[in-house]
Every structure is written in C-alpha cells, then in structure tokens.
Amino acid sequence: MSDAALHLPRTNASAWQARPFHRQYLMRQANNLFDFFESASINPAGGFHELSDDGEPLSPQNPIRQIHVTTRMIHCSAIGSLIGRPGSDEVVDHGMRYLWEKHRDPQHGGYVWSLDDDGHADASKQAYGHAFVLLAASSAKLVGHPLADQVIADVTNIIDTRFWDDKVGAVRDEFGNDWRQISTYRGQNSNMHMTEALMAAYEATGNKRYLDKAKRIADLIIRRNAMKLDFRVAEHFHEDWRVDQDFAGSEMFRPSGTTPGHALEWSRLLFQLFVLTRKEHSWMPEAARSLFRQAIELGWDKKHGGFFYTLDWNNQPIMREKLWWPVAEAIGAAGFIGAHDKDEFFQVWYRKLWDFAENHVIDHERGGWLSELKEDLTPTSRLFVGKPDIYHALQACLIPLYPAGGSLTHGIMQADHVKTLGH
Numbered sequence: 001m002s003d004a005a006l007h008l009p010r011t012n013a014s015a016w017q018a019r020p021f022h023r024q025y026l027m028r029q030a031n032n033l034f035d036f037f038e039s040a041s042i043n044p045a046g047g048f049h050e051l052s053d054d055g056e057p058l059s060p061q062n063p064i065r066q067i068h069v070t071t072r073m074i075h076c077s078a079i080g081s082l083i084g085r086p087g088s089d090e091v092v093d094h095g096m097r098y099l100w101e102k103h104r105d106p107q108h109g110g111y112v113w114s115l116d117d118d119g120h121a122d123a124s125k126q127a128y129g130h131a132f133v134l135l136a137a138s139s140a141k142l143v144g145h146p147l148a149d150q151v152i153a154d155v156t157n158i159i160d161t162r163f164w165d166d167k168v169g170a171v172r173d174e175f176g177n178d179w180r181q182i183s184t185y186r187g188q189n190s191n192m193h194m195t196e197a198l199m200a201a202y203e204a205t206g207n208k209r210y211l212d213k214a215k216r217i218a219d220l221i222i223r224r225n226a227m228k229l230d231f232r233v234a235e236h237f238h239e240d241w242r243v244d245q246d247f248a249g250s251e252m253f254r255p256s257g258t259t260p261g262h263a264l265e266w267s268r269l270l271f272q273l274f275v276l277t278r279k280e281h282s283w284m285p286e287a288a289r290s291l292f293r294q295a296i297e298l299g300w301d302k303k304h305g306g307f308f309y310t311l312d313w314n315n316q317p318i319m320r321e322k323l324w325w326p327v328a329e330a331i332g333a334a335g336f337i338g339a340h341d342k343d344e345f346f347q348v349w350y351r352k353l354w355d356f357a358e359n360h361v362i363d364h365e366r367g368g369w370l371s372e373l374k375e376d377l378t379p380t381s382r383l384f385v386g387k388p389d390i391y392h393a394l395q396a397c398l399i400p401l402y403p404a405g406g407s408l409t410h411g412i413m414q415a416d417h418v419k420t421l422g423h
Contacts, residue, residue, distance in 0.1 A: 015347055016354075017335060017400045029362070030397040034085055036367035037390040041073060042091065045117055047098040048073045052386040054366055066114045067103050070095055071132035072391040078139035079394065082412045089143060096140055096147045099133065108178050110158045123177035127163045127190040128253070130155055131171075134197040138204040139409050152201060159194075168241050169216030184239035187254060191217045192262060195269055196407075199276055203410045211276060218273055222266060222287055231287070231294040232315075233263045245313050252383055255319065257312045260299025261326030264307075267291040268333035268399075271340065276406050289341065292333050296349060299326070304377055305356050320375040321382055324361050327353055328369070328396035335400035350400070357396070369393045 016022040040055050041048040047065035049057035057063060074095035080088030103111045105123065111133050115121035133155045141148035162179060163171040170191050176182045195214045202210040225243060226233045235258065236247035248256040267288045274284035298315045299307045306322030307330070331353045338346035360377050361369050371384035395408055402411030 015338065016351060017339070023401060026397045026401055030083075030394055031085070032367060033369075033390050033394050033397065034080055034088075036387070037073075038077065038080070038087065038091055041390075042094060046094075046102060048095065050386060050388065051368070053363070053368075053370075055368070055387070058386050062117045064114050064116050065098070065102075067099075067111055067126075067129040068132050069389055070099055070103060071129075071136035072389050074099065074136035075132070075139045076390045076394050078136075078143050078145075079398065079409060079412070081143040082409060082416075083398070092140055092143060092145055095136070096145050096151070099136065100147050100151060103133075104154070105177060110162065110175075110177075110179075111155065112177065124182065125158075125162070125175045125177065125179065127159075127171040127173050128193060130159055130163060131190060131193040131197040134159065135193075135200050138197065138200040141204045142409055142413065152205065156201070164213070168220060169213070170220050170241070171217075185249075185254075186237040186239060186241055188221045188233060188235055188237070189253065189262065191221055192266060192269065195273070199269070199273060200407050200409065202276065203406055211273075214273055215277060215281070218270055218284070222270060222291070223283055226263070226266070226291065227283075227287060231263070231290040232258045232298070232313075233266055233291070235259060235262065251310075251319065255310045257310045257318050259310055259326075260295040260307050261309070261323070261329055263291045263295040263299075264326060264333050265329040267295070268329065268336045271333075271337050272404075272406060275340075275404070285340070288333075288337060289343075292330075292337060292349075293345070295330070301375065304375060306360070306373060306377060308375075309383075321380065322373040322375070322377065323384070324369045324371050325392040327357050327361055328392035331357065331396040332399040336404045339404035363387075 036055055037051065040051055043049050043063065047070050049063055050069060052058050074092055077088045077091035077095065081092060102115060105112055110125040111129060112121045112123045113126050113129055133151065137148050137151035137155060141152065159171065162175065165172055171194050173185050173187050173190050174183055195217045198210040198214040202208065221233065234243040236244040236254065238244050270284050270291070271288040274281060274288070298311060301308060301322070307326040308317040309319040309321050309323055312318050331350065334346045334350035334353060338350055360373065363370050368387035370379050371386065371388050372380050372382060374380045399408050402408060403414045405411060405414055
C-alpha cells in the first residue's frame, strides 16, 4: 500500500457541497423547480397563479393574488436571472409591474395583501407582505429592473413611517387599508422575514440603516426572548411585547405553540447577520447553532422522520403534519452554518435532510415538492393545497452552492465576481 493510500479518509465524512455530483444534483433540482413553476405560474391578466399538484392553476377563473406569492416569484426569478436561467427577466418584469400597478395602494400608500381580477381585495396592510415587497425589489435591483429603486424607496418609507416601532426595535404587524389599527397583535414571523428583507436591502443599496434595523429585530426576538426560552422561538406577543403563550390564530400564518421550522429559518438568518455585520456580535453564531440543534432535538420525528409543524410549550407535537418548508429551511441552515462551522453535526444533518427530501418530499413524478405529509409521511392537504410556491425549496437547492457570505443573491454575485477576477 502506498503512503498516499494510507492517508485517504477512512469515512465518507467530507462535505457533500464540495462534490461535483452533489453540486450537479442541486442545480438539477433547482432547474426542475423552475421548469415546474416559472411559465405555469404566469397569469396573463397579471400576477401569478398558485399551482395544483399537477402544475395547473388552482383557480384559473378570477384567481386571488396574495402579495407574498407575487413577491416570492419576483425574488426567485431574479435568482434565476443571476444564475443564467433564460426567461427569468421577463418573469421579474411581469411581477414587478403587477406589484407596482396593482398591489400598491396609490390612495393610502402601502401594498394590499391580496386582490383579484375585479379589483376586490383584502386591502389590509401586513408587515409580512411588506417585508417581501422589500425583498423582491432588492433582488430585482440586482438584475437591473427599472422599477426596483422606486419600489425600494416607496416600501422603505412605508416600513419606516407605518410599521417600525423604534421604541422596541421591531415592526407592528397589521393595519387596515387606511392605516387604522385593526389589532394589537405582535408576531415574530413578520419580523423574521423583515430581517431577511432588511439584509437583502442592505446588500442591494449599501445603506447601513437597513442592517441596523435587522440587528435590533434579532436582538429582540432571539437574544431577549428565544435564548431565555431554551432556544425556542416565541411566535406571538402582546402589544407590549410580552410573550403570549396562549395565542391561537391562523394555523397557516399564526399557529399556536412553537414552530421548529422558524427556529431553523432564524438559525440561518442569524448566522447570515453575524457575517454581514463583520462578526461584531459574538452571541449570534452560538445562538444560531443552538437554535438549529434545539429544533432538531425537539421537532424531528424520531420514528418517521420529518419535522412536526408545531409543538406546545411542553415540547409535545400539536400539529403532527410534516410540511415541505421546514425541511427546506433546515437544509439551507445546515449548509450555511456548515460552511463556517466544521462540526460534523451540521454535515450529518445536511445529508439526512437531503435524504428525507429526496425520498419523501420531492415529487419526482409531477414536479415540485409535496407541500404536506401526514405523520406517517403519506401526502395530505390539511393546511396547503397543491404546490404553494418555489421560494423555500429553491433556496434549499442553491444556498449550499454559493459562498456563505450573506444572502443567496449576494453569494451568487460574489461567486461570479471571483470567477471574473480569475479570468
């Protein structure tokens, strides 16, 4: 036996992300998602259709366009443009025009939650939706869309003047169309996605005010609350930002108890924020690791696999269904954190999560990812009908392929810049 052979690794322990086959697999899965969603989602009357399991419009006659569907498709199509997917720029343009011309409320300002072909709408103004407007416009700016700057300026003004509560460093959740108060609810979900959007806006514009807001939200939701709750992320709060453990609202957007998927999502976003802030907040990386580990420990079904959707405050499952997006977010988190932390725990779980997605969640026959599974992993549709959107799954496929120095769009541009310098 040669000396070189004696030094070969004894186990299959090296990172999958560095392996050519795995990288091809990830890009192939991303392309499959674009094939399923991109052209089928376009509504010729404006905006985007939500799709059935077979990739057909769920409501072809007078469909409702929700703002997070519009904006997520813009964001993902911008990602498609950045990686060189033909056709993506037209989809970005289709979405941006609908966002500016239809979702935007020219009378009262802000962006309405949903509308249909007849202009009837849920005209409430939701922080969750405005976070995705900022994310979409920031991504559109990176691909040079002509509306991007004015949408960024417009939605930033709305966030600053209507949603932002400077006393606590977070956003209020919802108002009526004329900005009257319709509830005193305060939630982490809108603030988590606002953190994501603020980081993207900082990367797109260089304006540090966005990053300052992101840091304040993370401090409130994670350092001052989740860390004291044994790294469980509180979803709901009273108006004065006391945790409300008894809240029970919409199972889709405001479920009771805790949601392991959000802890996984926060773990990546928090580590991303740590990197973007030049590693100035030493509490962030350890908190990110702990959020990931705790979500695995409490949320992963050790018998069947997959993450329970919600847990009670005694860490017992409430909703035992397994949704696609926590698995996708866990993959992104394991990939991002694992790029910085060489603890094999993150590599082991990265592989285990992709095994689960490949064998149970990816719909190899029809395309896309199955949105919901029962506890025993058979498909169901209790919360979600059809294939909701491309956003979570696409990012799971692409985050591991690019430098973990910020958001996915930033990573794509960073990789392209390095290649350009190399030539």
